[in-house]
Amino acid sequence: MTYENILFDISNGIAKLTLNRPDKLNSFTQAMHLEVRDALGQVKADKSVRVLVLTGAGRGFCAGQDLSDRAVEPGAKGVDLGESVEKFYAPLVMELRNLPLPVICAVNGVAAGAGANLALACDIVIAGKSASFVEVFCKLGLIPDTGGTWHLPRLIGLARATGLAMLGEKLTAERAEEWGMIWKSVPDEVLMTEAMAMAAHFATAPTKGLAFTKKALQASYGNSLQDQLALEADMMRELGYSHDYREGVSAFMEKRTPEFKGE
Known part of the structure; x- marks a missing residue:
């Protein structure tokens, strides 16, 4: 696929995906969704x-949905926004959550609307000091989609999530950090x-262990303590047989830098 709405490259174990509609604050159209889907594939x-690494070109990360891509005239028949969520935004969120590697x-x-919730x-979310997060849905008579109603209360609590x-x-980047909504x-x-420095670190890290960590943390939301302990045992059993665990222990004992393969 030829990309017109994103920039994408892979180098030294790092994939970098840049939303690239800077004149529209990188707001999503159907075409951009399809390009992002192809890149994640x-x-x-x-x-x-x-x-x-996911970021945006120009002066903003992402302003959410490009409303002109599904404009509704006053008095005209509405559009099925549920279909848009089911076909594009929900699969995008699940694809990012299920990738067996770190996503920065x-x-x-x-970062507004779907753009905020995409982040x-x-x-791991890193934001520039001038960055901000805005749940603009309420100003359009909508709800926070793209996983917003799931992530927000879990990250910052129900009271703050409801207010936003x-x-x-x-919400400024610094306040988002204070609230625990982003890493820093x-x-x-x-x-x-x-x-990119963090990405370079992850590019030489034990990827399988990180993927399991990601999966275990996500599973904890729905598991009892007993279920989570059982999951941890299963994951540790599998990871204990991995190359990277053996390499990590050997490197520690030999006082050298480990050479992880991500396996």
């Missing part, structure tokens, strides 16, 4: 990829340097 298929989101500028679907969702107020905020000028 490549990430899954390429065994050399150990980490994914570098939020530059505004929250990633594993019902008032649509802008950094000066704008070092955002991508920080994100």
Whole structure:
């Protein structure tokens, strides 16, 4: 596929996907959804990829849905927004959550609506100091989709999630860090340097162990303690036979830097 709405490359174990409609604050159209889906398919298929970095071009990360792509005239018949969620946004969230590798989101500028919740679907979110998160759905008579109603209360609690969702107020990157909604905020000028340095770390890390960590943390939301302990035992059993565990122990004993294969 030829990409017109995103930038995508793979290098040294790092896949970098940049939403690239800067004149529209990288808002989503159906065409961009299809390109992102294709790129994520490549990430899954390429065994050399150990980490994914997601960011936006220009002065904003993502303004959510491009309303002109499904405009509704006053008095005209409405559009099926549920179909849009089912066909595009829900699969996108699940694809990011299920990738067996770390997903870093570098939020530059505004992340609004589906753009804000897309960031929250990633594993680690780093935001520039000028970045902000806005749940604009309430201003359109909608609910926070793209996993917003699931991620927000789990990350920041019901009271804060309700305030953001019902008032649509802008949340700064620094406040998002204080609330535990994102990993950290950094000066704008070092955002991508920080994100790519983290990606370089993950590109040489024990990927299978990180993938299992990601899966176990997600499973904990729905598991009892007993179920979670059983899951941990199963995962530790499998990881104990992995190359990277043996390599990690050997490197520790030999006082050298481990050479993980991600297996």
